[in-house]
Amino acid sequence: MILIAGIPHEPPVALAIAAAEESGAAYIVFDQRDHLSARLQLKLDAVAGWQGTLSTAAEVIDLQAIDGVYVRLMDERYLPDVAVLPPSTPERLRAARFHSLLYDWLNTASIRIASRPRAMLSNMSKTYQAGIIHRCGFGIPETLVTNDPDAVVDFVDRCAAEGDDVVYKSVSGTRSIVETFRVADRTRLSRIRWCPTQFQRKVRGTDVRVHVVGSRVFATRIESEATDYRYSGRQSGTDAKLTSIELEPRLQKACVALSAALDLPFTGIDLRLTPEGEAVCFEANPCPAYSYYQSRTGAPIAAALIRWLAEGER
Amino acid sequence: MLLVLANPDDREALWLRTALVSLVDMPVEVLTPTRLICARSITHRLPSTSGGFRFEFADGGVLLAGEVAGLVNRMTTMPTAHLEFAAPVDRAYAEAELHAFLLGWLGSLACPMLNPPAPESLAGAWHSEVAALHLATLAGLNCAVASVDADAPFLPARTPAQMVHFVLDGKVIGPILPAGDRDALLQFGHLWGTRLLQVETARQGGKLTFVSASALPHYSLGGRALVRAMAEVLSA
The missing domain is CATH 3.30.470.20 (ATP-grasp fold, B domain)
Incomplete structure (x- = not known):
């Protein structure tokens, strides 16, 4: 049995559900928006580790019956039913506890998981x-992370002398738009004093x-x-x-x-x-948003994902 | 030199520095995260063939990649006081960037490190109590009966620890154990995914029972045997 965990209408999740349906694989969907009414209970088995059940209003899922999980969960702090609440409200705290326990199970269960929350970090x-x-x-791009404007200028000038542009972007997982470093950017370089920033030689x-x-x-x-x-x-x-x-x-x-x-x-x-x-x-x-690529090329990514999850090799 | 990356009030780090000094023939210095982050000039270049890193501190001191022979990493907190007056959105972004920089910098160091950073914790691999019990069970350590629920999240009270062992690069340091128990501790250290791990246990019904573990050890509990083993690893 495959467990698909996420928001069902979100394109990558929707494609995975459609692929499971088409392949005939046994699957169930955990709609993350049901998190406040869902219950997760785990018990420590002396040999196998944590086992238990995930219960929603519709069904009780025996976690031992799950062979594979597609994980496409969003940060619970931004789920619509709790995002507007102050951090210390019971609903927010419960959402955090539920997801923390769910991640514990996903991180430890000896089954196929695409992918474990810990590995995604x-x-x-x-x-x-x-x-x-x-x-x-x-290969990796020639990269400079620095809080020193002079170091950036040296790097940009050296790359320019060799005919290359420099781009800048976030170091963290925070989504940022990659931009080419322009002459005008030199005037605001002093801002990087507060926090090391990533610059890369543009790769052709x-x-x-x-x-x-x-x-x-x-x-x-x-x-x-x-x-x-x-x-x-x-x-x-x-x-x-x-x-x-x-x-x-x-x-x-x-x-x-x-x-x-x-x-x-x-x-x-x-x-x-x-x-x-x-x-x-x-x-x-x-946790790739593969639907963008599959919808434009027809590559059977979702079908491959479902097949991998269903194969059941531990 | 050997660096101990730790907060200035980290007693275990200060104890370790003193203990290491007599065992290695190179300087052992404590570097605080604040000094690191507030360096006047920070440059980190990748790939490392492009020059590695350079920190130039406010007092004129310089730290270069080639100078660090080994590092004890106890970076438990990331200094963010200098971002206090930024707008909340900018502060959150800068904190994420700073964390990402530190993780990338620590991860790029080629010298021996106890412990290497991990994405979930700058100070090294970390597991929740629930996950730790799972790993201990898989390793063959006895664990107290436990159940947990998102609506009743608290695990039963821990058994008081009776023994402390340290697992370091495939060695167990601490009180002598039967071979089976020693192997279970080694396996637990392997599953935890770090080089140096402190494991606390108790005897229950004759079985070695897991109590807790930490990748931020109390070195002083391991005494000279632990420091000697650490010195060996750090100066390798």
């Missing part, structure tokens, strides 16, 4: 993740998003004039063009290895393939 720091990415054999090449599901690889080439293709319409006036491609076997293996090193059986890896033939990796997204 590596994306909280792009430079931390970059170390793992580099050890897996990918073709963007490729790779979704890894277990050992299966789905690659999408993205063509866009924008610095950040996710905001292509805003930055360049035209939408990005997405096409399914076949990665060379060496790169496929490296992507699967990276996914395993991060303990993320389902991940979205952002690559740029340079004209020199190097694969530079920017980050691995632990």
Whole structure:
């Protein structure tokens, strides 16, 4: 039995449900919006660890019957029924306790989980993740994290002398729009004194998003004039063009290895393939919004995810 | 030099520094997170072949990548007082960025480190009490009967600890144990996912029963044997 945990109408969750339905796999959905009425009870077994039940108004789910879980839960603090409440209200506190216990189970259950909440945290720091990415054999962009305006100017000038732009973006998992560093930005560099900021030499090449599901690889080439293709319409006036491609076997293996090193059986890896033939990796997204890519290329990512969850290998 | 990254009131860190000094032939210095974060100039370059890191402090002192031979990481809190007057949204963003920078910087250090940082805690791998009981069970340690519910979240009171052991890189340091119990502690340390772990246990019905664990050990409880083993690892 597969458990799909999230908001059912959210596109990645909706696609997973549709794929489970189509494949005939046994599945149940935990609608995260039911969290306040849901009950989670765990008991410590002397051999197997925590076991128990997840109960909603509709059903009682025996957690021992679950073979795989697709986790697409949002931060409970932003769920509509509690987001507007002050932090110390009983509903907010209960939401925190429920999710904490649910994450404990997801982090420890000896079943297929895409992906464990604990493993998803590596994306909280792009430079931390970059170390793992580099050890897996990918190139990483030349990066400077600094609070020193002079160091930025030196870095920008050196890259410019070699014909390259510099981009800046968040170090943390906080979503930010990647922007090219412009001459006008020099006047506000003193702001970085408060907090080290990430600058990267812009890598030339073709963007490729790779979704890894277990050992299966789905690659999408993205063509866009924008610095950040996710905001292509805003930055360049035209939408990005997405096409399914076949990665060379060496790169496929490296992507699967990276996914395993991060303990993320389902991940979205952002690559740029340079004209020199190097694969530079920017980050691995632990809970990818794959629906954007599947809807534009037809790649059967959701079907692969459901198949992986249903295989039942422990 | 060996660095002990810790708050100035961290007694265990100060005790350890004193204990390490006589065992290693290099300087052992305490570096506080505040000094680190308030450095006049911070540069961290990746990949490390591009130069590693450099901190230039307000008093003119400089810390370079090549100078750190080993690091004891007790970064339990991240200094954020300098962000106090920022707007709440900006403060939250800056705190996330600062945490991400520190995690990335600690994670990039090539020197021996006790303990390496983890995404869930700058000071090293951390598990909730619920997860710790699960790991202890899997490792073969006895655990008290427990159940937990989001509406009754409290686990039963812990058994008082009778013994303290330290698991360090595949060694168990502490009172002598039967081989089976020692193996269970080693397995527990492995499952926890860190190099140095303090484990507290008790004997219940003849079985070694798990009480608690921490990747932020009380070194003084491990005494000279623990410090000697740490010195060996840190100067490797």
